[in-house]
Each structure stands twice: as structure tokens, then as C-alpha cells.
Amino acid sequence: MPQGTAITNMVPTVGGGAVITYTIAPSLPSGITINATTGIVSGTLTSTQTGSQTYSVTATNTGGSATATITLVFNSAPTDIALSSSSIAENNAANATIGTLSSTDPDTGDTHTYTLVSGAGSTDNAAFNISGNNLRATAALDFETKSSYSIRIRTTDAGGLTFDKVFTVSVTNVNETPTNITSSQTAIFEGNATGATVGNLSSTDPDAGDTHNYTLVSGAGSTDNASFSISGNQLKAAAVLNFKTKNSYSIRIRTTDAGGLSFEKVFSITVLESPFATGTGNLPGSQQITAASNDVTISKGYSSNLDVTGKDLVSYRWSPAIGLSATNIANPIASPSETTRYTVTVTNNLGLSTVVYVTVNVIEDYNLTPNNVITPNGDGVNDTWVIGNLNTYPDNTVQLFDKAGRMLYQVKGYQNDWAGMLNGNLLQEGAYYYVIRIGNKGFIKKGFINIIRE
Numbered sequence: 391m392p393q394g395t396a397i398t399n400m401v402p403t404v405g406g407g408a409v410i411t412y413t414i415a416p417s418l419p420s421g422i423t424i425n426a427t428t429g430i431v432s433g434t435l436t437s438t439q440t441g442s443q444t445y446s447v448t449a450t451n452t453g454g455s456a457t458a459t460i461t462l463v464f465n466s467a468p469t470d471i472a473l474s475s476s477s478i479a480e481n482n483a484a485n486a487t488i489g490t491l492s493s494t495d496p497d498t499g500d501t502h503t504y505t506l507v508s509g510a511g512s513t514d515n516a517a518f519n520i521s522g523n524n525l526r527a528t529a530a531l532d533f534e535t536k537s538s539y540s541i542r543i544r545t546t547d548a549g550g551l552t553f554d555k556v557f558t559v560s561v562t563n564v565n566e567t568p569t570n571i572t573s574s575q576t577a578i579f580e581g582n583a584t585g586a587t588v589g590n591l592s593s594t595d596p597d598a599g600d601t602h603n604y605t606l607v608s609g610a611g612s613t614d615n616a617s618f619s620i621s622g623n624q625l626k627a628a629a630v631l632n633f634k635t636k637n638s639y640s641i642r643i644r645t646t647d648a649g650g651l652s653f654e655k656v657f658s659i660t661v662l663e664s665p666f667a668t669g670t671g672n673l674p675g676s677q678q679i680t681a682a683s684n685d686v687t688i689s690k691g692y693s694s695n696l697d698v699t700g701k702d703l704v705s706y707r708w709s710p711a712i713g714l715s716a717t718n719i720a721n722p723i724a725s726p727s728e729t730t731r732y733t734v735t736v737t738n739n740l741g742l743s744t745v746v747y748v749t750v751n752v753i754e755d756y757n758l759t760p761n762n763v764i765t766p767n768g769d770g771v772n773d774t775w776v777i778g779n780l781n782t783y784p785d786n787t788v789q790l791f792d793k794a795g796r797m798l799y800q801v802k803g804y805q806n807d808w809a810g811m812l813n814g815n816l817l818q819e820g821a822y823y824y825v826i827r828i829g830n831k832g833f834i835k836k837g838f839i840n841i842i843r844e
């Protein structure tokens with residue numbers, strides 16, 4: 391007789407004269423009644439009863455009474471489910487048992503079966519199964535993927551009454567072996583400083599937040615370990631590397647996690663040839679351009695074509711900027727007014743940078759290039775007398791003489807603007823003699839200029 395469910399009516403069978411009244415003893419439990427007229431026992435048990443109880447039913451008529459017995463077998467629903475353990479270490483075997491199920495039931499000796507049932511809290515039922523009273527994980531669980539599962543379990547007693555309970559199953563972490571090592575960089579420009587960082591090492595590890603330390607270890611591929619060192623997670627060059635001597639190194643690195651599990655990997659470290667910077671110069675006292683080289687000489691007022699070349703370069707940064715046509719290209723024009731050592735920081739397509747140099751020596755050789763003709767006809771060509779590079783020496787004095795040695799013209803700080811005039815009149819065609827002085831250095835450049843009328 392389950393609690394809470396209407397029982398099947400129990401109808402008495404009688405013989406003899408008509409029964410006048412039925413009585414029952416002891417009293418029926420709450421919710422169950424006997425009809426005093428028909429003798430039918432019916433109702434819905436509303437109280438918790440356990441075990442069984444025998445009742446005497448007495449039917450009375452005019453001739454007397456007769457008594458029979460009925461026995462009610464009670465069954466109450468289970469009231470709780472216990473799980474001996476609700477956690478399991480990750481990477482379990484298929485169908486590993488998590489814990490054992492048991493029920494609390496008012497009925498002593500009642501038996502129970504367990505099932506996973508849908509309903510509130512049954513979200514993760516699919517990952518589990520129940521065998522007998524063992525709750526099992528159907529497949530290997532992964533702590534890092536999901537560490538908490540919600541399942542809904544039903545216990546059903548021998549009388550078919552049930553109780554459902556939601557459990558949380560926890561997956562506990564197990565340390566797992568790192569699976570890879572990477573280096574932020576595996577190339578380095580030659581000419582590095584000893585101890586220069588090649589790259590930052592990192593590990594792939596199934597365990598989130600695991601920490602790792604790195605060592606160079608012997609084994610396959612460890613040939614060149616001695617040329618490197620590791621500090622923290624930084625792979626460093628233990629020597630100055632030289633592209634021409636050796637441009638590829640093989641090293642073997644081990645990562646060890648906080649739990650002592652390790653993984654090893656062989657890396658090939660590439661040494662890159664350093665770029666180089668050059669500039670052109672000019673021969674002293676001449677405009678003739680000299681071949682590009684790393685250390686160049688120009689006359690003050692002249693320029694040098696700088697150029698940096700190297701493999702896979704993608705950006706340039708020249709310094710100092712003074713005297714340069716640009717600071718972010720491979721080949722700026724340099725016109726320094728004094729000797730300057732230019733540095734250029736270059737970056738290649740791997741994002742690696744290095745610095746190279748070119749020195750432009752500037753000599754004050756008064757490398758002037760006076761024109762030897764003026765044709766003052768207003769056609770824009772040779773209308774005035776131009777002294778090339780004179781603007782480099784603003785402290786100049788220019789004098790002009792005729793063939794008789796008479797000084798016709800003198801100016802300090804000549805601006806390349808004399809158009810062959812003297813006192814408002816054009817000088818006669820012909821050759822004139824000039825003298826150029828710079829400051830008080832005593833330097834004198836002399837020559838002839840021809841005035842031509844066309």
C-alpha cells in the first residue's frame with residue numbers, strides 16, 4: 391500500500407443473511423476507511439506507515455457476527471539518496487566508478503534500483519551511467535575542459551516508489567605532461583652581444599596556469615647547446631655569433647612543469663648576416679664621386695648618398711637626423727656640415743633589429759666651383775655669376791678685376807647675384823679676373839670669368 395496513491399477497493403465476500411454493519415479493528419491508518427454498510431475498504435493513505443498490519447473485519451447481521459482478517463502491507467517512498475564519493479580524477483578509464491549509491495527508505499529491507507532521469511539538474515546525465523548501485527563515468531573526463539557536472543538520479547524502491555536527487559560530480563585535476571615548446575624567435579643577427587636574448591620560451595601544457603622551467607639538455611639535436619644559455623624563459627646566445635663561421639645551430643631544450651613532468655624539443659637557431667651601410671664621397675677639391683664605402687669623405691657643402699643593404703629588411707631608422715634627407719628609408723642623402731657618424735637601426739621581416747654605422751667625414755677644403763661665364767641677357771641661363779658651394783662659406787669676399795688689374799667689384803657674403811653690371815652699366819664683353827677669399831684664412835681662389843653678350 392503506497393502512501394499518496396488511492397488503493398484498489400477491497401470488497402468483502404460474505405454469505406448468509408444481509409450484513410447490517412461492518413467494523414474493523416484496530417483503526418485503519420489515516421486516509422483509509424471502511425464503509426460500515428458495504429464493508430468496502432478504500433481511500434488514499436496519507437500518513438507514513440511501514441511494515442504491515444493485520445486487521446480484523448467483523449460483519450454483523452441479525453443472526454450474529456463473523457470475523458475475517460485482512461493484512462495491509464505498507465510501502466513508503468525513499469527519502470534520500472547518498473553517493474559515497476562525488477569526485478573523480480581526470481583522465482579516468484571508461485566506466486570508472488565514481489561512487490556507490492544508497493537510499494534512505496522508511497521501509498526496512500526495501501530494495502532500490504537507480505537510474506539517471508531527466509528533470510531539473512540533469513544537464514550532464516549523458517556523460518555518466520549507473521551499473522547496479524555504482525555511478526560511473528562513461529568516458530575519460532578532462533578537468534581542463536569541464537570540472538563540474540550536474541546529474542539527476544532516481545531511486546526506485548521495490549514497490550515502485552521513487553525519489554530523485556541532483557548531484558554535482560567534480561573532476562579533480564591531475565598534472566599532465568607539457569606537449570610543446572615554442573620560442574618567440576629562432577634567429578639572431580650576427581655580431582650579437584654575448585648574452586643577447588634570442589627568444590622567449592613558452593610551453594604548451596594541458597594544465598592551465600602550470601609553470602615551467604627550461605634547460606638545455608643533451609640528446610639528439612643537442613650539438614650546439616654550448617653556444618647558448620637559458621635564463622628564466624630567455625634563450626640567450628652564449629657567444630658572439632658570426633654568419634660566415636656558422637649560420638645554423640642545433641640545440642635541445644627541455645621544459646619541466648611544476649609537477650616535474652617534462653617535454654623536450656630540438657630547435658634550429660639561424661644566424662643572420664649583418665646588413666651594412668655605405669656612403670659615397672667626392673674627391674677633395676673635386677665633384678668627382680668616389681665609390682661607396684663604410685667610411686666616406688665629402689667636401690663641406692657636398693652630399694653623400696647613404697645606403698644600407700641586407701636581407702629581408704623592412705624598416706630603417708637613421709640617427710642623428712641632422713643633415714639627412716630622410717630618416718626612415720634605406721638610402722637617404724646626407725649633407726652634414728661636420729663629420730658625423732650615422733647609425734641606422736634596421737629591422738627585418740622577422741622583427742629582428744640590429745644597428746650598423748657609416749661615418750661621413752667632412753673636410754673644409756673650400757671646394758668651390760665658380761662658373762667661368764655669364765650671359766646677362768635675361769634668358770635665365772647664366773644671367774648672373776654663380777659660384778658653386780660658396781653659400782657653404784658665408785664669410786666670403788669676392789673681388790673682380792679688369793685686365794689692367796683695376797678692381798671693378800667687391801662684395802662680402804656674395805649671393806651669386808652679380809649680373810655683369812658696374813655702376814648701373816653692363817661691363818664690356820671679355821674676360822675678367824676674380825679673387826675669392828674665405829674669412830681670414832688666407833685662402834684665395836682665383837680665375838677668369840667671361841662676360842658674353844648674345
Ligand SMILES: [Ca+2]
Binds near residue numbers: 467496497548549551
Ligand atoms: Ca519503500
Ligand SMILES: [Ca+2]
Binds near residue numbers: 480533566
Ligand atoms: Ca586534462
Ligand SMILES: [Ca+2]
Binds near residue numbers: 533
Ligand atoms: Ca590536468
Ligand SMILES: [Ca+2]
Binds near residue numbers: 565566568595600648
Ligand atoms: Ca603540466
